[in-house]
Amino acid sequence: MAHGNMRSFLAAIESTRDLITIDDEVDWDQELSGIGRLGCERNAPSFLFKHIKDYPGWRIACNPIATWRRMAIAFGLRPEAPVPELYATYAEREQHLIAPVKVKDSPCKEVVIPGDKVNLFDLPVPMVHEGDGGRYLGTWDLVVSKDAKTDWVNWGMYRFMVHNERLLTGFPRPTSHLGKMLLDGYVPQGKPMPIAIAIGCDPLCHLAAAATFRISGNESELAGGLRRAPVELVKCETSDLYVPAEAEIVIEADVYPDRVNQEGPYGEYPGYRSGEMGNAICARVRAITHRRDPILTLDTTGFMDSSATTTSISGAIAIQRRLEANSIPVKAVYVPPEGGVHLAIVSVRKGGADIARKVVETLTVRRALISKVIVVDEDVDVFNMAAVLHAFATKCHPANGIHVTRYVGRANTLTPAYTQEERVTRTGASVAFDATWPPDWAKDATPVRATLDSMYSPDIQRRVLARWKALGL
């Protein structure tokens, strides 16, 4: 079974030693996030900090599902479940959306702070990295917004920084669903856009929020599918938005249609602080509600942060679906965590330059988060990076196997390789590395891979493997 809320999930990962509780006082100013950062880099357990300097009574949970083990536990699987099994689980469950249910009562309403009493500095918002533009509240969050013209409700995971007692600035990219809702619906009407930032929900709700999901799709239904149980939602205090009832903390705010303020810079999921500051949104908090003993959640963003699992799995499945919808003979897709969600491995049943070109063009039509795609033949296991690297290094023609597509207005502004000018204009490029054999090569002249499974007869393979086993290897 998946978990009903974050607390039952934390208990589960504690029981498997995937959570370490820290009782000593830790500083919210870089120290606790530094511990979490190292945890990401060393594939370490999650941390629950129980005593935060300046903030008695508050706790912070760090990087809830930043490892495949914790992701497996979130799905209700055994911690050792291999990555392809997690991918298959996600792919199967996302096909069975489950509508949320509305409830009246919620633990996240135990404390209700109205706008005139709100002080964001009463929350132990961490300073995540030295040199960030400010303290970041929304690193592992779920931001609810509603389209101005339709019933479309969006959940997204977007970063928010504290400016002062009531003002937040944030960076849902303009190409994000929230950004689209704001620019297409609220800004033209000069209306503030209500949002609700839910923090500390069950991890599959956050996974759904971070997922690449279709425009007009409601991620609360995706969360229900991933959990195999409906998400309970409760109404906000100051708007008609609904948030997960089991959230630890909810911040209700209005995004200004006509105001900006400093946001960033911030050390982000690609593993860099890239100087993308200066193009953000600005929101005024109207209420905060939370549990009596709340747990703030934190993703210590950077190399191998939670996106290493969340965006990897949801992004890969979304890529696979999109390629299938565009008649590309895709077999499997993997977004390796080490690639900072900038690299995808795509195996295809039929390769060649035309297919590679079509792959990269299809993946950059609306927005372009992935900048590099390695296309391999179907006999290459996309989850086996040694095999992928071998195919890339040997089969990708250094002159003819590289297919670049360029675009303006939809590039990923967090891509470290881009100049500041490219970031401002969202100008960029993506490339497909064609590591497949050209389809017009005769089979009897195509190189044969010199591995046991390719260059030996089935009989010899059987005998070698039997001998191997007998040797205890």
Place this chain on the structure above:
Amino acid sequence: MSKEYEIFARNPERVLSGREVVVTLRDLSPGRRKYRGINVRAVVSRPPRPGEPTLWIRSVVGLRDPQPCSVRIVEELPEAFEAVPYSDFFEAMERAERR
């Protein structure tokens, strides 16, 4: 301990021009309100002037210039600048400066 602030600058020369400029300061005073933002019209000096709060300038990727400055706050400004969301914040500050 004397007061300290930091700012993030795309163009440090503008900030260090000696004239009144609009900037967003981050208050580095220890405690719960550390890193609170405040928009101001101010004059920045390098080398620092005695009696003025210390100011550190960071680049757009957050690297701190090791040479300190000082800042004299002339006027506190509203908490946000008029501009459409996703507008360039530095340009919005420069527009406010010209008013």
